[in-house]
Amino acid sequence: xxxxxMVGANDVQRSKAFYDAVLxxxxxxxxxxxxxxxxxxxxxxxxxxxxxxxxxxxxSHANGGTIGFxxxxxxxxxxxxxxxxxxxxxxxxxxxxxxxxxxxxxxxAYLRDPAGNKICALHRVG
Numbered sequence: 001x002x003x004x005x006m007v008g009a010n011d012v013q014r015s016k017a018f019y020d021a022v023l024x025x026x027x028x029x030x031x032x033x034x035x036x037x038x039x040x041x042x043x044x045x046x047x048x049x050x051x052x053x054x055x056x057x058x059x060s061h062a063n064g065g066t067i068g069f070x071x072x073x074x075x076x077x078x079x080x081x082x083x084x085x086x087x088x089x090x091x092x093x094x095x096x097x098x099x100x101x102x103x104x105x106x107x108x109a110y111l112r113d114p115a116g117n118k119i120c121a122l123h124r125v126g
Contacts, residue, residue, distance in 0.1 A: 001069060003122040004047035008064020012039055015050045023048070034102040047103065054093070062117060066110075071123040074107045080121040081109035088114040098125065 009015035016039045020030045023041055031039040031050070038051040053064035071077035074096075081096050089111040096109035105125040112118055 002046055003068040003070045003120075003124075004049060004066070005068070006038075006049040006051055006064070006066040008053045008059030008062065009050045010052065010059045012037055012050055012052060015039070019048070019050065032102060036101075040102060042103070066118045066120055068108075068120045068122045071107075071109075071121040074123055074125075077107055077109045077121040077123050081111060084111040084113075084119075092118060 012033070016031050016033070019039070019041065024030065028041055028043065031041045033039050036051075038049055041048040051064050053059055055063070057063055069080070071080060078096055081091075085091060091110070092112050093110040097107065099106050099108050107123040107125055108120050110118065110120045
C-alpha cells in the first residue's frame with residue numbers, strides 16, 4: 001500500500017545523523033542526500049525520507065511530511081487523484097506527472113486531504 005514516508009525536519013543533517021544511527025542499528029544503510037538537500041533511506045519494501053518543508057515554513061506536525069500510496073500504473077495514479085479531488089481533496093505541488101531524481105523515474109500525483117495532510121500516489125516507471 002505505501003511507497004514511502006517523508007517527515008519534515010528543520011535541520012536535515014542533524015536528523016540524518018539521528019536516523020543513520022537508529023536505522024543503522026536495525027541494519028539499514030546510511031541515508032543518501034539528493035541535490036535538493038533531502039535524505040532518503042532505500043529498502044526493498046519502501047523508502048523513508050527527511051526533508052525541509054517545501055513551503056519554507058518550519059517543520060512541525062507533518063509540515064514537510066508526505067504519505068505515499070503505491071499505484072500500479074500512471075492511469076491508477078490519475079484515477080486516485082481525480083477521486084480525491086471529487087471527494088474533498090485539494091491539488092498541491094505540481095500536477096500529476098513524471099519526476100526524476102535519486103529515486104529513479106517516478107509518476108506522482110499529490111493531494112491534501114480534507115484535514116490538510118499531504119498525500120500522494122506513486123508509480124515507479126520502468
